[in-house]
Amino acid sequence: MGPQISFLRLPRPPRPWSAQTGWVRVPPEQSHEADPFVLPPSMCDLPPRDAERRLGLMIEYDRIREAPLSHLDYFTEWGGHTWTRMVRTGVADFLGGNLRDLRVLEIGARYGRLSCMFGLLGARVVGVDIHAHYIEAAREEACKLGVTSRVEFVLSGGDLCDLPSQSYDLVFSKSVLVLLPDLEKTLSEVDRLLGSGGRIVFIENGLGGWLAQFMRRMRHRGRWDYSRVNYFTPEHIRTVDAVFEIERLVRSHFPPIYLICGRKRGSGGVLR
Numbered sequence: 001m002g003p004q005i006s007f008l009r010l011p012r013p014p015r016p017w018s019a020q021t022g023w024v025r026v027p028p029e030q031s032h033e034a035d036p037f038v039l040p041p042s043m044c045d046l047p048p049r050d051a052e053r054r055l056g057l058m059i060e061y062d063r064i065r066e067a068p069l070s071h072l073d074y075f076t077e078w079g080g081h082t083w084t085r086m087v088r089t090g091v092a093d094f095l096g097g098n099l100r101d102l103r104v105l106e107i108g109a110r111y112g113r114l115s116c117m118f119g120l121l122g123a124r125v126v127g128v129d130i131h132a133h134y135i136e137a138a139r140e141e142a143c144k145l146g147v148t149s150r151v152e153f154v155l156s157g158g159d160l161c162d163l164p165s166q167s168y169d170l171v172f173s174k175s176v177l178v179l180l181p182d183l184e185k186t187l188s189e190v191d192r193l194l195g196s197g198g199r200i201v202f203i204e205n206g207l208g209g210w211l212a213q214f215m216r217r218m219r220h221r222g223r224w225d226y227s228r229v230n231y232f233t234p235e236h237i238r239t240v241d242a243v244f245e246i247e248r249l250v251r252s253h254f255p256p257i258y259l260i261c262g263r264k265r266g267s268g269g270v271l272r
Helices: 028-033 048-055 061-066 068-076 081-094 113-120 132-145 183-193 210-219 234-243
Strands: 006-008 023-025 057-059 103-107 124-129 151-155 168-174 194-205 244-252 257-264
Touching: 061 068, 061 132, 068 081, 068 113, 081 168, 081 194, 081 244, 081 257, 103 113, 103 183, 113 124, 113 132, 113 151, 113 168, 124 132, 132 151, 168 183, 183 194, 183 234, 194 234, 234 244, 234 257
Parallel strands: 006 244, 103 124, 103 168, 124 151, 168 194
Antiparallel strands: 023 057, 194 257, 244 257
């Protein structure tokens, strides 16, 4: 019997640029000088700098550095409030929010914001990605947030075999596992990389029912080739559960997203 799923019910989110977020509007004529900015969900498909110039929004980086968990909408980068709540549940609730001196690996670091957040929370982080332009942007992000001494970004060929065994306390990924051609092989590599008591936090797009699939097709029609889109299913969850001990499994209704939190089997340890 597989792990039990709890469902996440979310309140209606605040407006994307409310005063609570710490974002500041700048006049359009000055927006080309502002650097850099938060992307509301409707802009998540644009490269960050293009979206920043369109929106004319500026982040106060001092606020972000002082309270990263209060700015999860920024660090989550794309996907909207449901994805942000999943990140909060995984990082703040499951991990406790204090990652001081933990060794963290993020698979699929993209523009590096979540890796930088882990660094701000005290972790020593390696973020890997297969795209060189993402790595370059992620390194710029680390400079802006002042975490270059704690966060490193590495261009990967998609294989984790070059990383040393038992070198991480936490492996994190967001919407990456669903893209892998061989999930079992990657999970085996993740297991090898984790030390005793090592944890996993995976957040993945779920398949959902026919209504969720229909709404996705309507929302993204003309932009995505749905013959090539993959989603996590209960079978994928069982594959993860065969390798790791799942301690928390959460699924939202719409959009259907899985949060999978667990630890290395047989270790019996806890995060250092």
